[in-house]
Amino acid sequence: xxxxxxxxxxxxxLRRLNGVLRVNGAKNAALPxxxxxxxxxEPSRLRWVPDIEDVHRFLEILSVLGVESExxxxxxxxxxxxxxxxxxxDALAAALRASFLxxxxxxxxxxxxSCGTPGGDVIGAxxxxxxxxxxxxxxxxxxxxxxxxxxxxxxxxxxxxxVLDYPSVLGTENLLLAAxxxxxxxxxxxxxxxxxxxxxxxxxxxxxxxxxxxGDHTITxxxxxxxxxxxxxxxxxxxxxxxLLIAAAATRGQVCxxxxxxxxxxxxxxxxxxxxxxxxRAPAQLDIGVGxxxxxxxxxxxxxxxxxxxxxxQAPMTALLTQVEGTSVVHERVFENRMQHLGELxxxxxxxxxxxxxxxxxxxxxxxxxxxxxxxxxxTAALIVAALAAEGESRIYGVNHLSRGYADLAGQLRGxxxxxxxxxxxxxxxx
Ligand code: UD1
Numbered sequence: 001x002x003x004x005x006x007x008x009x010x011x012x013x014l015r016r017l018n019g020v021l022r023v024n025g026a027k028n029a030a031l032p033x034x035x036x037x038x039x040x041x042e043p044s045r046l047r048w049v050p051d052i053e054d055v056h057r058f059l060e061i062l063s064v065l066g067v068e069s070e071x072x073x074x075x076x077x078x079x080x081x082x083x084x085x086x087x088x089x090d091a092l093a094a095a096l097r098a099s100f101l102x103x104x105x106x107x108x109x110x111x112x113x114s115c116g117t118p119g120g121d122v123i124g125a126x127x128x129x130x131x132x133x134x135x136x137x138x139x140x141x142x143x144x145x146x147x148x149x150x151x152x153x154x155x156x157x158x159x160x161x162x163v164l165d166y167p168s169v170l171g172t173e174n175l176l177l178a179a180x181x182x183x184x185x186x187x188x189x190x191x192x193x194x195x196x197x198x199x200x201x202x203x204x205x206x207x208x209x210x211x212x213x214x215g216d217h218t219i220t221x222x223x224x225x226x227x228x229x230x231x232x233x234x235x236x237x238x239x240x241x242x243x244l245l246i247a248a249a250a251t252r253g254q255v256c257x258x259x260x261x262x263x264x265x266x267x268x269x270x271x272x273x274x275x276x277x278x279x280x281r282a283p284a285q286l287d288i289g290v291g292x293x294x295x296x297x298x299x300x301x302x303x304x305x306x307x308x309x310x311x312x313x314q315a316p317m318t319a320l321l322t323q324v325e326g327t328s329v330v331h332e333r334v335f336e337n338r339m340q341h342l343g344e345l346x347x348x349x350x351x352x353x354x355x356x357x358x359x360x361x362x363x364x365x366x367x368x369x370x371x372x373x374x375x376x377x378x379x380t381a382a383l384i385v386a387a388l389a390a391e392g393e394s395r396i397y398g399v400n401h402l403s404r405g406y407a408d409l410a411g412q413l414r415g416x417x418x419x420x421x422x423x424x425x426x427x428x429x430x431x
Contacts, residue, residue, distance in 0.1 A: 013389060026239075029196040032200040041226075052404060101174055103178075104178035139156070162187070173197060179223060236260050238260075242265055247384070268310070298361075301330055303338075344373060371394070374399075384410075
């Protein structure tokens with residue numbers, strides 16, 4: 001009997017990244033825009049869709065609900081054939097948090113929606129109260145039975161003013177999706193302002209929705225009778241872009257990112273600037289270059305909803321802060337359990353004093369290769385950043401997490417000169 005080797009990334013560090021690359025479309029825009037296809041009977045085309053596990057799994061969910069799709073060359077064509085009452089299979093719901101995004105569209109179209117507990121990264125409690133309170137405000141009855149959420153609105157949803165307790169990203173998206181076909185006007189107050197919300201609203205407006213204010217605290221939606229299909233290009237992935245900038249800085253590299261939206265990365269660019277890393281902007285382009293002997297200095301950061309510093313870049317940024325001079329305090333304020341990378345970073349030799357949600361990073365510490373495990377998408381990216389900056393060979397397990405959210409981070413890094421290789425069978429990745 002042959003043992004199956006768990007795949008891992010083998011990285012030989014201390015190679016300065018150098019070169020030009022084009023980033024991928026945004027994971028967190030792809031998923032809500034795919035959910036929007038449940039709102040129409042017409043086909044839609046989405047362009048610049050990243051080839052990642054979460055997209056494939058979401059397409060499987062859509063297929064169960066009556067939407068067939070083709071995915072080729074980063075384009076998805078979705079063909080609804082009569083959206084049916086139904087719910088994502090529990091295993092698929094549990095595979096990604098965004099599975100819950102089918103609730104809003106199914107509820108408004110069929111009067112009934114249900115979903116098992118959505119999964120995704122294990123980084124905190126991740127309740128759904130904002131989504132559920134919003135559905136109730138729009139007139140639905142909602143109950144939770146054995147971990148399954150069931151929402152009913154047999155006479156349809158009615159527009160309302162709803163103040164979100166917290167500007168939840170998926171919560172805002174779910175309510176936006178539902179409100180497009182509700183009767184009358186909905187106002188979402190204290191809505192999330194992430195660029196992915198704007199991307200979704202643009203797609204919906206192209207389908208005939210009447211949404212204004214997306215990207216602001218208050219979004220107004222005037223319900224319409226029906227929606228047509230869309231032909232929509234996603235925004236670039238700001239988290240992938242940010243991860244690559246951070247990796248370039250950590251290796252004191254010289255990298256040009258193309259196809260980016262610098263305006264979506266202001267908080268990160270500000271923090272990089274405080275450390276002394278200079279990033280030059282051009283339209284849709286960012287150039288980062290860090291001299292071999294440049295002195296980089298500590299900075300404090302706290303993750304917050306957009307336009308604050310993205311929680312999804314907190315872990316990679318923490319890895320970079322091990323390489324700057326002085327003491328940095330990193331305050332995670334979005335998720336209560338998003339510090340699982342700290343213990344693993346210490347295995348490289350990082351000097352980090354744990355302090356609940358606000359650890360202190362003392363640098364610079366020369367890192368050396370280590371065998372570590374990523375526990376979620378961004379924690380795994382952070383360990384890759386550390387390994388790139390470490391002397392000698394590292395092994396990073398948790399490859400399955402990375403492939404959920406990055407189309408080909410290892411390939412991109414290799415193209416920039418990193419010595420990174422996937423060892424083990426790719427077939428064992430999807431679990
Ligand atoms: C989305 C992103 C994820 C990112 C996060 C924050 C997708 C697919 N995922 O996740 O990559 O890290 O935004 O930028 O877009 N909360 C509640 N009640 C709710 C919902 C959320 O209390 O009903 C809390 C969460 O526990 C968390 C905070 O709000 O502490 C942020 O969560 P939320 O904005 O909902 O994140 P997601 O939409 O799940």
